[in-house]
Amino acid sequence: MRMMNEDFNNKGDRPTKNGFGEGLAEAGRRNKNLIALGADITGSVGMDHFASRFPERFFSLGIAEQNCIGVASGMALSGKIPVFATYGVFAALRTTDFIRISVCYNDLHVIIGGAHAGISVGPDGATHQALEDIAVMRVLPHMTVISPCDATQTRLALLAAVEQVNGPVYLRFGRAPVPDFTDEKLAFEVGKAQTLKDGNDISVIATGHLVWEALEAAKILANKGISARIINMHTIKPIDKDAILRSARECGAIITAEEHQITGGLGSAVAELIVKKYPVPMQMIGMPDCFGESGQPEELMDKYGMRARNIVAAAEKLLKDKR
Amino acid sequence: MNASGHTAEELRLISKEIRKDIIRSLAGAGSGHTGGSLGLADVFSCLYFGIMNHRPDEPGWPGRDRMILSIGHVAPALYASLAQAGYFPREELLSLRKLGSRLQGHPGRDHGLPGLELSAGSLGQGLSVAVGMAMAAKMDGRKYHIFSIHGDGELQEGSIWEAAMSASQYKLENLTALIDRNGLQIDGSTEKVMRLEPLADKWTSFGWHVIHCDGHDHGDIINAYDEAKITKGKPSVIIAKTIMGKGVRKIENHHGWHGRCPTPEEAEIFVKEIDGMND
Numbered sequence: 373m374r375m376m377n378e379d380f381n382n383k384g385d386r387p388t389k390n391g392f393g394e395g396l397a398e399a400g401r402r403n404k405n406l407i408a409l410g411a412d413i414t415g416s417v418g419m420d421h422f423a424s425r426f427p428e429r430f431f432s433l434g435i436a437e438q439n440c441i442g443v444a445s446g447m448a449l450s451g452k453i454p455v456f457a458t459y460g461v462f463a464a465l466r467t468t469d470f471i472r473i474s475v476c477y478n479d480l481h482v483i484i485g486g487a488h489a490g491i492s493v494g495p496d497g498a499t500h501q502a503l504e505d506i507a508v509m510r511v512l513p514h515m516t517v518i519s520p521c522d523a524t525q526t527r528l529a530l531l532a533a534v535e536q537v538n539g540p541v542y543l544r545f546g547r548a549p550v551p552d553f554t555d556e557k558l559a560f561e562v563g564k565a566q567t568l569k570d571g572n573d574i575s576v577i578a579t580g581h582l583v584w585e586a587l588e589a590a591k592i593l594a595n596k597g598i599s600a601r602i603i604n605m606h607t608i609k610p611i612d613k614d615a616i617l618r619s620a621r622e623c624g625a626i627i628t629a630e631e632h633q634i635t636g637g638l639g640s641a642v643a644e645l646i647v648k649k650y651p652v653p654m655q656m657i658g659m660p661d662c663f664g665e666s667g668q669p670e671e672l673m674d675k676y677g678m679r680a681r682n683i684v685a686a687a688e689k690l691l692k693d694k695r
Numbered sequence: 696m697n698a699s700g701h702t703a704e705e706l707r708l709i710s711k712e713i714r715k716d717i718i719r720s721l722a723g724a725g726s727g728h729t730g731g732s733l734g735l736a737d738v739f740s741c742l743y744f745g746i747m748n749h750r751p752d753e754p755g756w757p758g759r760d761r762m763i764l765s766i767g768h769v770a771p772a773l774y775a776s777l778a779q780a781g782y783f784p785r786e787e788l789l790s791l792r793k794l795g796s797r798l799q800g801h802p803g804r805d806h807g808l809p810g811l812e813l814s815a816g817s818l819g820q821g822l823s824v825a826v827g828m829a830m831a832a833k834m835d836g837r838k839y840h841i842f843s844i845h846g847d848g849e850l851q852e853g854s855i856w857e858a859a860m861s862a863s864q865y866k867l868e869n870l871t872a873l874i875d876r877n878g879l880q881i882d883g884s885t886e887k888v889m890r891l892e893p894l895a896d897k898w899t900s901f902g903w904h905v906i907h908c909d910g911h912d913h914g915d916i917i918n919a920y921d922e923a924k925i926t927k928g929k930p931s932v933i934i935a936k937t938i939m940g941k942g943v944r945k946i947e948n949h950h951g952w953h954g955r956c957p958t959p960e961e962a963e964i965f966v967k968e969i970d971g972m973n974d
Binding site for chain 1: 812815816820821830857860
């Protein structure tokens with residue numbers, strides 16, 4: 373577990389998909405076997421840098437996501453490392469059976485990029501807001517599920533998916549500009565959570581850009597005399613059990629925060645572990661089993677309670693339960 | 696005489712052995728898909744003993760031709776052919792569908808069966824995988840060929856046509872798909888359940904070279920594959936007219952035998968009947 377007690381500063385808002393695109397181009401430079409597959413929205417998901425730098429290793433397959441997954445499997449069986457990305461709703465959900473059989477049952481190193489994840493994709497509305505992808509991807513055997521916290525980390529996450537994993541990977545990222553606050557020197561190890569701020573009254577385990585909201589919440593809580601530990605759970609599967617159990621033992625209360633349904637995602641993964649090993653009171657921040665809607669990302673984050681202030685309120689409620 | 700030195704007569708005898716092993720393994724398993732497996736025995740013998748460049752003693756040989764069985768439910772035909780070719784002992788066929796077996800009900804690579812290229816069983820996925828393999832081979836300038844096998848009913852899966860589009864888009868001349876055109880699926884005739892005709896026109900319009908053959912005539916099957924291998928600039932599809940359950944009269948053209956298997960008593964009778972097959 374990484375430990376650090378430094379303040380994180382927003383270097384400027386950036387979409388996490390930019391990090392995906394930068395990582396993909398870098399991975400392509402490092403590894404000649406890396407292939408990218410596009411389903412018509414190449415630029416929109418950040419694959420255009422790779423496509424223009426390595427045209428001989430970029431294949432457009434049209435609006436045919438199932439075929440993209442199958443083709444990726446065939447390439448992986450032939451020694452390539454295929455990266456396929458499209459909107460998370462299609463990447464993970466339209467293709468689920470292809471991912472289950474052709475990728476996961478064959479245990480192939482196929483990297484699936486789920487773009488425009490979460491409610492923060494905004495005005496496009498419910499059809500394009502991937503809110504169930506973590507739940508579905510994490511129950512598939514062999515699958516690794518990664519959800520980095522900002523653009524800088526998404527770049528490192530893509531490189532890690534190529535270099536640290538040998539099986540299927542689902543890598544989730546978003547479109548809305550969100551605070552870019554981690555340093556590229558913050559090592560990314562698949563499966564190892566990052567404790568960004570230490571604390572012992574309560575532990576906030578967050579994923580994706582809600583990690584930033586959690587850090588903001590920690591400052592507010594500190595002013596109220598509450599010491600919050602902030603954990604960036606960038607890998608949801610395999611989950612860092614040690615970080616979660618230490619949170620349970622040392623803080624005695626856990627909040628999870630994710631831009632995803634509260635059922636089946638990070639919150640559920642944490643609960644599944646602690647209920648067996650060390651039950652403590654929990655609160656889960658996420659979508660309450662409903663579809664999203666159109667609106668600006670900020671408005672939707674407010675409406676569906678994914679802000680620092682919601683984490684603060686959950687913490688105050690939880691501390692009453694704890695005592 | 697074909698490239699590997701087997702005459703059509705020899706291929707016919709090999710097909711009989713494959714059919715008998717299919718019956719024996721299914722009877723031992725107590726469940727499984729008999730009709731489709733028997734119907735493809737002649738195609739399998741031509742692939743593994745005539746057409747494909749492969750090394751049973753070196754299953755991972757990088758230069759091997761790849762055989763992608765998209766219809767995982769006819770695994771008994773694949774297993775019998777692999778055993779016949781020497782990938783593993785024929786006795787192991789009796790472990791089909793049993794706990795701990797390398798011969799899963801639908802092919803599963805995680806169980807380590809030599810010669811198996813793909814875990815498959817959910818229809819409509821194999822052609823996409825074959826396309827990915829063919830694209831990778833082309834990128835690397837490799838000379839091996841990708842062969843895929845599909846059911847006719849399977850063509851009702853929309854994903855097949857996504858894959859078909861991409862294969863012609865990328866001019867995958869190193870890919871040959873074969874359609875087991877027996878005209879039957881679980882609910883009855885393919886044309887009643889969901890019409891496939893005009894099937895050849897569909898593939899032609901998707902940019903494929905279409906070849907027809909009698910799926911029980913070894914010379915015809917070999918010729919069809921030979922034509923596919925020399926076709927340039929586009930993928931080929933062989934529409935092989937077959938009889939579901941070929942070789943056992945009680946099973947032939949009976950869609951009720953799609954998903955059932957012979958009892959041990961039936962198996963004995965069927966094996967004798969196959970031994971007496973003349974064509």
